[in-house]
Amino acid sequence: MNTKNLDSGLSRFMQLIFVRDVVLGINNLLLHGMRSFLTILGLVFGVASVIAMLAVGNGAGQEALEQIRKLGSDVVILNSSKPLVAEKQSQRKRFFSVYGLTYLDAQRIHETIPALKVVVPVKLRSEQVYDRPTSVGVRVVGTTGNWFNVVRSTLVSGRTLTPFDEYDRRAVAVITENLTRKLFPLQSVLGNFVRLKGSCYKVVGVVRISGDAESKVESVDSAKDVYIPLSVMRERYGDIVLQRGTGSSVREKVELSQLLIKMNSESVVAASGAALHSLISRFHHKDDVSIRIPLQLLHQAQKTQRRFNIVLGSIAAISLLVGGIGIMNIMLASVTERTREIGIRRAIGARRWQIVTQFLIETVVLSCCGGLLGLLLGLALPWLITHFTGLTTLVTTYSLVLSLVISVSVGVIFGLYPAIRASRLDPITALRYE
Amino acid sequence: MTQQCGEIIRLCRAERSYFSGDARVKALDDVDLTITAGSTLAIMGASGSGKSTLLNVIGCLDRLTSGRYLLNGVDVSTLDDNDISTLRLNSFGFIFQSFHLIPQLNVLENIELPLYYAGVPGGAARERAKDLAATMGLEQRWFHRPSQLSGGQQQRVAIARALANDPDILLADEPTGNLDSATGWQILAVLYDLAAGGKTLIMVTHDQQIAAQMEHHLYMRDGAVLRAQVAQERQ
Ligand SMILES: Nc1ncnc2c1ncn2[C@@H]1O[C@H](COP(=O)(O)OP(=O)(O)O)[C@@H](O)[C@H]1O
Ligand SMILES: [Mg+2]
Numbered sequence: 001m002n003t004k005n006l007d008s009g010l011s012r013f014m015q016l017i018f019v020r021d022v023v024l025g026i027n028n029l030l031l032h033g034m035r036s037f038l039t040i041l042g043l044v045f046g047v048a049s050v051i052a053m054l055a056v057g058n059g060a061g062q063e064a065l066e067q068i069r070k071l072g073s074d075v076v077i078l079n080s081s082k083p084l085v086a087e088k089q090s091q092r093k094r095f096f097s098v099y100g101l102t103y104l105d106a107q108r109i110h111e112t113i114p115a116l117k118v119v120v121p122v123k124l125r126s127e128q129v130y131d132r133p134t135s136v137g138v139r140v141v142g143t144t145g146n147w148f149n150v151v152r153s154t155l156v157s158g159r160t161l162t163p164f165d166e167y168d169r170r171a172v173a174v175i176t177e178n179l180t181r182k183l184f185p186l187q188s189v190l191g192n193f194v195r196l197k198g199s200c201y202k203v204v205g206v207v208r209i210s211g212d213a214e215s216k217v218e219s220v221d222s223a224k225d226v227y228i229p230l231s232v233m234r235e236r237y238g239d240i241v242l243q244r245g246t247g248s249s250v251r252e253k254v255e256l257s258q259l260l261i262k263m264n265s266e267s268v269v270a271a272s273g274a275a276l277h278s279l280i281s282r283f284h285h286k287d288d289v290s291i292r293i294p295l296q297l298l299h300q301a302q303k304t305q306r307r308f309n310i311v312l313g314s315i316a317a318i319s320l321l322v323g324g325i326g327i328m329n330i331m332l333a334s335v336t337e338r339t340r341e342i343g344i345r346r347a348i349g350a351r352r353w354q355i356v357t358q359f360l361i362e363t364v365v366l367s368c369c370g371g372l373l374g375l376l377l378g379l380a381l382p383w384l385i386t387h388f389t390g391l392t393t394l395v396t397t398y399s400l401v402l403s404l405v406i407s408v409s410v411g412v413i414f415g416l417y418p419a420i421r422a423s424r425l426d427p428i429t430a431l432r433y434e
Numbered sequence: 435m436t437q438q439c440g441e442i443i444r445l446c447r448a449e450r451s452y453f454s455g456d457a458r459v460k461a462l463d464d465v466d467l468t469i470t471a472g473s474t475l476a477i478m479g480a481s482g483s484g485k486s487t488l489l490n491v492i493g494c495l496d497r498l499t500s501g502r503y504l505l506n507g508v509d510v511s512t513l514d515d516n517d518i519s520t521l522r523l524n525s526f527g528f529i530f531q532s533f534h535l536i537p538q539l540n541v542l543e544n545i546e547l548p549l550y551y552a553g554v555p556g557g558a559a560r561e562r563a564k565d566l567a568a569t570m571g572l573e574q575r576w577f578h579r580p581s582q583l584s585g586g587q588q589q590r591v592a593i594a595r596a597l598a599n600d601p602d603i604l605l606a607d608e609p610t611g612n613l614d615s616a617t618g619w620q621i622l623a624v625l626y627d628l629a630a631g632g633k634t635l636i637m638v639t640h641d642q643q644i645a646a647q648m649e650h651h652l653y654m655r656d657g658a659v660l661r662a663q664v665a666q667e668r669q
Contacts, residue, residue, distance in 0.1 A: 344534045347495055349523025350551045351516055427495050
């Protein structure tokens with residue numbers, strides 16, 4: 001019985017709200033068209049700025065995430081890096097300085113780290129291809145076929161490296177599409193030869209490193225790559241590099257430049273990262289290996305993004321506050337203007353909450369109009385920003401919903417005081433009001 | 435109903451004071467009054483004698499500063515604002531000298547207002563409003579705004595509105611005060627008809643001729659009852 005009462009009460013309430021008061025609210029707003037418009041202007045800009053700011057923020061975040069995602073979020077990258085400390089002394093004593101990742105490291109990692117999918121050893125060397133009157137600078141990558149699974153790449157033609165290339169030490173090469181355009185603009189690529197440091201490599205495949213085609217900035221490293229089997233590279237180049245400095249030359253022994261380690265899933269990346277760290281630090285005391293975990297960078301980027309959003313959000317909140325206060329001001333004026341009407345309604349038998357509802361709905365109608373105009377402006381602004389500055393912007397449905405929720409809340413919050421004030425008027429005094 | 439011949443309103447030592455600064459004005463001073471259901475009462479007196487205040491107190495628009503007001507045996511001072519609003523909504527119909535229609539609303543919407551506050555669904559409210567408008571001779575004026583109506587028509591709308599929830603008691607505060615006498619008499623005819631139909635009618639007026647049509651008369655001066663008179667014909 002109680003619920004039934006409540007139910008009918010609720011349906012009455014809904015009926016009171018939706019048909020009449022909304023129409024009445026709109027009528028009252030149209031009655032003072034210019035005033036209403038000026039009133040909601042604050043909210044319009046508030047909502048528009050919320051949407052635009054979120055769009056810019058999201059766009060920036062999206063760009064960063066995209067860049068990190070290209071590396072792969074389930075990958076850990078180990079790089080050999082020249083140690084800065086104690087370098088001078090050891091250089092004198094030894095014939096050459098030894099640092100970086102070793103073949104043994106690859107072996108150890110493969111054997112000790114659980115939840116690991118593949119380990120891709122990589123040897124890198126910068127080289128010139130003297131095939132034509134002008135030479136082309138390329139990056140020679142000695143690696144295994146797995147490289148193409150870990151780094152996002154698409155096979156354009158031919159094949160990638162196979163284990164047989166590795167075991168048989170075949171002089172074959174896979175090159176990037178970009179390099180193909182430079183080296184073989186007219187000839188067919190597959191079966192042709194690339195000459196590196198006196199050796200010839202038969203081109204067996206062409207790959208496109210994903211992201212290259214779209215990215216505006218041409219990345220030299222990834223765009224002009226020659227991939228050859230690691231065993232071949234080791235055989236022909238050895239592990240010792242001659243670094244020519246100013247006046248002197250330094251010999252360095254670096255077995256592997258890089259290890260790409262792909263994990264089974266994203267969830268084990270953090271734990272494996274820690275395990276790798278302790279493993280590496282046990283065998284490398286010179287701090288000659290750096291660990292990069294894209295997933296952690298991603299988390300970092302997300303954290304930065306969140307901070308950015310909070311700052312933008314506060315600015316937007318202030319502008320919404322200003323808009324809300326403008327609306328409250330006008331509603332207070334409206335209550336004063338319509339004192340007599342309120343008196344009449346109360347004399348007829350309106351309850352206090354019915355007066356509250358009426359004014360609240362009027363304010364919400366007002367603020368929703370502001371919200372909708374703001375939404376349109378908020379959609380236009382990011383478009384203009386992208387058009388004129390080239391910044392990536394991203395309008396999410398979440399921000400649109402948010403802006404509407406905000407407008408309704410602003411209406412309710414800032415309409416409550418004027419509405420309650422209206423309902424508290426003494427009927428007789430209100431009736432006599434001129 | 436049982437109140438048909440019983441008392442519906444009783445005021446005991448009713449007092450309503452207004453304070454303006456230090457001065458205290460007794461708008462009602464020790465008023466005792468009993469009104470039986472279905473009767474008609476004319477309240478008369480000079481301007482400022484407290485007629486409107488009395489009517490407002492009876493209609494639960496105003497509260498007594500001291501004394502008791504029993505409506506159907508219930509002490510009104512014990513009711514909260516919500517209950518009082520409900521009383522105004524269902525038990526009283528107010529008719530004012532200056533009509534007090536809401537200018538933004540048209541004729542039907544004005545008449546519907548008490549129905550909406552009572553929770554009558556939209557369609558039913560519209561039907562009832564149309565019926566009421568018809569009985570008040572306003573069929574042609576449904577969608578006119580108050581400003582597009584003559585004084586007499588506006589007062590008819592106000593009466594229709596007062597009747598919307600079929601109240602027992604009609605309270606009219608100088609209903610013809612803003613009308614010319616011919617129109618005034620038409621409005622009064624409507625009110626007398628309603629009284630004859632069984633409604634309790636309490637009317638404030640200056641006019642002896644108008645008052646002569648009412649059963650009971652109350653003369654006021656300075657907030658106090660000067661003289662109460664019961665008409666002969668029903669005695
Ligand atoms: N809100 C008020 N504040 C102060 N005095 C008031 C107020 N309302 C009425 N009065 C005083 O109460 C007395 C009665 O007023 P009222 O009932 O309106 O008289 P009437 O209707 O008979 O002309 C008058 O002296 C008036 O000045
Ligand atoms: Mg008066």
